[in-house]
Amino acid sequence: MKKKYDYIVVGAGSAGVRFARLMATKGYKVCILEKSRVGGTCVIRGCVPKKLYVYASNFKDYFSDATSFGWRISKEPTHNWSKLFSSKNKEITRLNKIYIKNLERVGVTIIQEEGSFYNSNSIVLKKSKKIISAKKFIISTGSTPSMPNIPGRELAINSDQFFEMKKIPKNISIVGSGYIALEFAFLLKNLNYNVNLIVRKKTILNEFDKDIGTKILQSAIRKKINIYDESSVQSLTKKGKSIVVVTNKKKITTNLVIFATGRVPCIQSLGLEKSKVKLTKHGAIKVNALSQTSNKNIFALGDVTNRKNLTPVAIREAVYLVNYLTTKKKQTLNYDKIASGIFTQPEVGHIGLGENDLQKRSINYKILQTEFKPLKYAFSNKNNPVFIKVLYQPKTEKIFGIIYIGESAAEIIQSLAISFAKTFTLNDLRNTVPVHPTSSEELVTLV
Structure with missing residues (x-):
């Protein structure tokens, strides 16, 4: 029954x-x-x-x-x-x-x-x-x-299987250019692993505003993540304790291959x-x-x-x-007003529409943006700038989207998401008294 x-x-x-x-x-x-x-x-x-x-x-x-x-x-x-x-x-x-x-x-x-x-x-x-x-x-x-249908794919793991790894070898190759691949690359590099990032195009994070990909790629290079761009993986072969990744450009010898090529x-x-x-x-x-x-x-x-x-x-x-x-x-x-974060180093917070979205929809827009060294690094030689970008409608000054790249970016963008629930304009930023000294106050003083 x-x-x-x-x-x-x-x-x-x-x-x-x-x-x-x-x-x-x-x-x-x-x-x-x-x-x-x-x-x-x-x-x-x-x-x-x-x-x-x-x-x-x-x-x-x-x-x-x-x-x-x-x-x-x-x-x-x-x-x-x-x-x-x-x-x-x-x-x-x-x-x-x-x-x-x-x-x-x-x-x-x-x-x-x-x-x-x-x-x-x-x-x-x-x-x-x-x-x-x-x-x-x-x-x-x-x-x-998703895993590519290539010879030797059984030698690799996917992004889900990564979290079941009890031990990690020192040399790791990550295939993919999306946010999962980039998050893995940064966290493993910071944990002192040698990381190769293999991507099909010259650019990364292509589903987001173009400046996000540009800034995070610059940071990856500063972190000494090895970038193999315009590279398509054709096969994987075993060589002793190593894995040889054969791309259209060259062979890369590694100990672990992680495919983060979408879901x-x-x-x-x-x-x-x-x-x-x-x-x-x-x-x-x-x-x-x-x-x-x-x-x-x-x-x-x-x-x-x-x-x-x-x-x-x-x-x-x-x-x-x-x-x-x-x-x-x-x-x-309203899927256009949803905030998201990318947990790379630096972190990315994004809400609303980026340039890619606005151009696809043929929407007229203007940009306000700034990049600066935060107070936290005043004593340091590190090049870890904060990047802020605001996209808005020229006549009404309605804000289409905001990008914040820097420490605690996801937390900052979460707070801004509340404002996006209704019409959010540059004038709202002008009328806001900022908290000082903070990096996020530059979002207000930018206008």
């Missing part, structure tokens, strides 16, 4: 967990399926462990900066990767238990199995072969790393062909503004829809969907 629920959520990541928990608190019978650990990519193998690793890597700069302020470091600091790995795992386990506890507390049924659609109103569990059904379904299976929606085993759910031309689940698929009883949230692949976005999509299903209140996200 089929077991029936009001809602079955497929995938216990940030969006799925939030949706399931909120609906259960409203009295609905909810089941959530997860083939791995509850928490999803962000908590288990993404944002959270990455940020912990970034925190660890930042200490190298703190130690070197301290001497210019009179501190004497009597011994060269060393880093223990095994200790970091163990501490990271303890924290992830703690968060995983909290997620499970919060779901169980409100009565959500957790089934730790993979499921696929049996038909448009039921799911078959892969291991137990049980069939469960529901009035409505939520697909929130997230995304998975794709995780839909391969869902049996969507039996659910009447349609896909976009890029292989994501096609949804409307209310996160509803081509099947009126099936909804999709987060990375699996490839709208704006950020954890807070997925969570907000879940909240809006709960509101719609329980009150018929229609809320839609």
Whole structure:
């Protein structure tokens, strides 16, 4: 006999967990399926462990900066990767238990199995072969790393597998030019590993405003990350304890290859062909503004829809969907006003539209920008400038976007995101009394 629920959520990541928990608190019978650990990519193998690793890597700069302020470091600091790995795992386990506890507390049924659609109103569990059904379904299976189909690909790891590495060799090659590849490159370099970054173009971070890529590339060069640009990986071969990366330009000998070449929606085993759910031309689940698929009883949230692949976005999509299903209140996200951070060194904070976006849409704009050495480095010979860029509409002075590159950039841009909730203009900056002395006050005095 089929077991029936009001809602079955497929995938216990940030969006799925939030949706399931909120609906259960409203009295609905909810089941959530997860083939791995509850928490999803962000908590288990993404944002959270990455940020912990970034925190660890930042200490190298703190130690070197301290001497210019009179501190004497009597011994060269060393880093223990095994200790970091163990501490990271303890924290992830703690968060995983909290997620499970919060779901169980409100009565959500957790089934730790993979499921696929049996038909448009039921799911078959892969291991137990049980069939469960529901009035409505939520697909929130997230995304998975993409790997190139090249000879020797089995010698490399992907960005998810990186977080399961108990030991790291000294020589590492990272393939990719997106934010994951760059974050890995900087954190590993700061932890004293030799890092090669292999990119297909001359530029990096091409999905963002062009100045972000330019400034971070300059910083990577200053950090002595080895950049192999305009290089396409053709094959990997084993040579003793080393791996030889064969590109269109040259051979690179390394000990570990990490592919961070993008992510794709995780839909391969869902049996969507039996659910009447349609896909976009890029292989994501096609949804409307209310996160509803081509099947009126099936909804999709987060990375699996490839709208704006950020954890807070997925969570907000879940909240809006709960509101719609329980009150018929229609809320839609403005994906142009979402803030994001890139945890390189220096850090990047970005909100709104960049030059690339404005040019694609043929929108007229002007720029205010500045670059300066922050007070923190007054005693240092380091070249770590802060960069601020404001893009705005010439007539109304409405701000389209802001870029901040420097220490605590993500924290700063988070505060600015509140202003973007409504119309934000240069005049708002003019009328703001800054906090002094801070680097972020330059955003106000720039106008």
